Amino acid sequence: MNNLAIFIALIMFLGAVWTVLTEDVFKAIVIFGIVSLMSSVMFLLMQAPDVAITEAAIGSGITTALFIFTYKKMEERKDER
């Protein structure tokens, strides 16, 4: 179980660093979804299932949808600036 947590933390670390360092916003949205998913698994390994359910619902579902809608709006208004 500890080895499982180590590999999940490795994916979370690489994804978080790449999310900060990348310049394209679309790549950052896709990788942020993976980081949120892995943090949900990490909450489960720390034996907090209710927090893990909430994180999976909000982080993996609603946040990705909201960011995609915002990215669409941002692209539409790019030529105004």
Next chain:
Amino acid sequence: MNSLIIVSIFYILLALALSYRVFKGPSAVDRVVAADSIDLLTVVALVLFSVFSKRAIYLDIALTIAILGFIGTLLISKYLEGKL
């Protein structure tokens, strides 16, 4: 260590190998398909962990990820198609 945990670690290693394709993928479609595959591998690893720890509430998290990850992938695909 139980064999279920070993198989679960193997699935997380496969997710680590897929995350290379997410980071270095040439096009956006590669990244989205690899992210959806990571979702599915995580669901399988969570089901194995639920069987290992013998608690039924852990299975609900796998169900939630399997449903809502699909919705996120669907929205990104509709955006890439241009019909959002």
